Amino acid sequence: MVEVVNIVASGSLGVELDLEAIASDLDSIVDYDPEKYPGAYFRFGDSDPLITLYRTGKYIITGASSGEEVHTIREEFLSILSDHEILSSSEDKWFQSQNYVCLAEVGENLNLSALAIGLGLEVTEYEPEQFPGLVYRPTAHDCVLLVFGSGKVIMTGATSIETAKDAFVDLQKRIGELQI
Numbered sequence: 001m002v003e004v005v006n007i008v009a010s011g012s013l014g015v016e017l018d019l020e021a022i023a024s025d026l027d028s029i030v031d032y033d034p035e036k037y038p039g040a041y042f043r044f045g046d047s048d049p050l051i052t053l054y055r056t057g058k059y060i061i062t063g064a065s066s067g068e069e070v071h072t073i074r075e076e077f078l079s080i081l082s083d084h085e086i087l088s089s090s091e092d093k094w095f096q097s098q099n100y101v102c103l104a105e106v107g108e109n110l111n112l113s114a115l116a117i118g119l120g121l122e123v124t125e126y127e128p129e130q131f132p133g134l135v136y137r138p139t140a141h142d143c144v145l146l147v148f149g150s151g152k153v154i155m156t157g158a159t160s161i162e163t164a165k166d167a168f169v170d171l172q173k174r175i176g177e178l179q180i
Contacts, residue, residue: 011095013057
């Protein structure tokens with residue numbers, strides 16, 4: 001089973017913003033310290049996803065665990081900006097989920113050296129002195145899989161849960177064919 005652990009999404013409000021004024025107006029949910037970082041952090045609750053808003057009007061949502069949660073937090077964010085007359089309407093110029101980070105398990109321990117050779121050295125990187133996992137970049141899928149000896153697999157860079165699932169299913173099939 002492939003489990004979503006983080007979704008990164010971004011959007012643009014299409015306007016320049018005064019982040020100091022926004023942070024002052026919304027100080028209960030906004031953390032802004034331009035000495036440390038140029039973006040203002042919005043968090044509605046301790047376990048809610050984080051929204052980082054920039055002066056340019058662009059924003060990033062991180063920490064959501066479902067597409068529904070991304071859209072819910074976005075709607076709440078846009079509504080608050082509209083209610084405080086920071087935006088003239090509760091719409092943004094563009095928005096997209098761009099990176100799904102997912103976790104799955106093969107169900108067995110893996111010999112990563114043999115797996116790197118079996119999958120092909122042109123699509124894998126395995127340097128255990130540098131990183132304990134095998135980095136697999138399958139040509140048929142737009143994501144990267146980090147495969148660990150324990151059988152755990154992290155898929156990152158996928159633009160949808162379906163992409164991550166397809167890549168994992170193909171990896172499982174390849175492992176079965178290689179009989180490592």
